[in-house]
Amino acid sequence: MLQVKPLSTKDFDFAVELANTMDWKMAPADFEFMHYLEPHGSFLLVDDSKRLGIATCISYGKLGWFGNFIINAEYRQKGGGTVLLKYAIDFLHEKGVKTIGIYAYPKLIPFYSRFGFKCSEDFSFLHIEKLGAVEGEELPKINHSDHSKILDFDAEYFGGERQRLLDTILTEDSNLKYCVFDGQDLIGYALATVYDHDAWVGPLICRDSRPEVAFSLIKTVLSRLSGKTVYAVVPKKAGALLDLFYSLGFREEFFVSRMFLGESVGKNCIYLAESLERG
Numbered sequence: 001m002l003q004v005k006p007l008s009t010k011d012f013d014f015a016v017e018l019a020n021t022m023d024w025k026m027a028p029a030d031f032e033f034m035h036y037l038e039p040h041g042s043f044l045l046v047d048d049s050k051r052l053g054i055a056t057c058i059s060y061g062k063l064g065w066f067g068n069f070i071i072n073a074e075y076r077q078k079g080g081g082t083v084l085l086k087y088a089i090d091f092l093h094e095k096g097v098k099t100i101g102i103y104a105y106p107k108l109i110p111f112y113s114r115f116g117f118k119c120s121e122d123f124s125f126l127h128i129e130k131l132g133a134v135e136g137e138e139l140p141k142i143n144h145s146d147h148s149k150i151l152d153f154d155a156e157y158f159g160g161e162r163q164r165l166l167d168t169i170l171t172e173d174s175n176l177k178y179c180v181f182d183g184q185d186l187i188g189y190a191l192a193t194v195y196d197h198d199a200w201v202g203p204l205i206c207r208d209s210r211p212e213v214a215f216s217l218i219k220t221v222l223s224r225l226s227g228k229t230v231y232a233v234v235p236k237k238a239g240a241l242l243d244l245f246y247s248l249g250f251r252e253e254f255f256v257s258r259m260f261l262g263e264s265v266g267k268n269c270i271y272l273a274e275s276l277e278r279g
């Protein structure tokens with residue numbers, strides 16, 4: 001019988017192996033991090049004792065996010081994914097979440113639509129194997145006294161409160177953190193999580209009315225990442241930003257549709273994702 005259980009530490013190797021059949025480049029640390037952010041929000045689908053699939057979710061107050069959703073290829077099309085997704089939706093609703101976001105592969109839009117998810121915007125998943133030299137500007141680094149303004153700004157535009165997640169990125173010395181103020185007004189900020197050989201650019205949030213600031217933030221971040229493998233998830237409608245990435249040699253690996261179940265939250269802005277599994 002199909003059953004959903006908590007994904008425990010001893011299942012992390014299974015979860016990594018399954019996720020990486022999709023080339024998601026996951027490591028046990030990624031599931032540990034999900035567990036830290038949402039202690040009961042990672043799930044394992046079993047049929048009696050056979051492990052069939054996984055999914056994770058996270059609540060940010062009124063907004064929640066669903067991801068890392070995969071069923072072993074041999075067991076698909078038998079209702080397992082439906083059981084897991086319904087379980088996660090109920091979990092998030094019980095936590096007080098009103099709106100659930102996902103990044104969906106286009107071929108799965110009909111599947112998610114059946115649960116009531118609606119498309120909001122398409123995003124390109126961009127990648128470069130080895131970034132060359134990029135000319136950046138000297139923008140202000142986010143310092144500790146800016147943190148509360150960044151968190152308020154992020155909550156206003158993203159639509160959920162993700163302090164735990166952002167604190168983790170903001171307090172790691174090796175990460176990149178820049179912001180642009182106009183007087184007292186925050187116009188935009190950009191973060192990048194930096195590892196030894198690779199880096200993830202995002203989240204970035206910038207006011208719609210100031211695309212040139214988003215442009216400068218991205219150039220400045222990329223100028224510090226020469227030689228690394230770099231990933232970013234960029235809105236398809238932000239043509240000038242995509243052109244910037246393409247001019248530096250980035251390529252689209254695939255694209256995803258951001259979908260929401262529930263009323264749309266947050267405010268229009270220029271947005272680069274923190275990750276596919278957490279928004």
Ligand SMILES: CC(C)(COP(=O)(O)OP(=O)(O)OC[C@H]1O[C@@H](n2cnc3c(N)ncnc32)[C@H](O)[C@@H]1OP(=O)(O)O)[C@@H](O)C(=O)NCCC(=O)NCCS
Pocket residue numbers: 022069070071072075076077078079080081082083103104105108110111
């Ligand atoms: C997405 C995914 C998790 C769905 O899992 P699944 O177990 O196949 O999901 P379900 O079986 O509940 O539903 C899949 C389809 O099978 C159909 N189905 C459900 N039970 C069925 C049954 N008993 N017999 C035949 N079909 C069935 C569903 O109606 C659904 O139809 P659709 O493809 O037209 O939407 C799975 O396809 C997967 O792991 N994909 C690779 C990873 C991935 O793409 N993850 C999502 C990232 S956005």
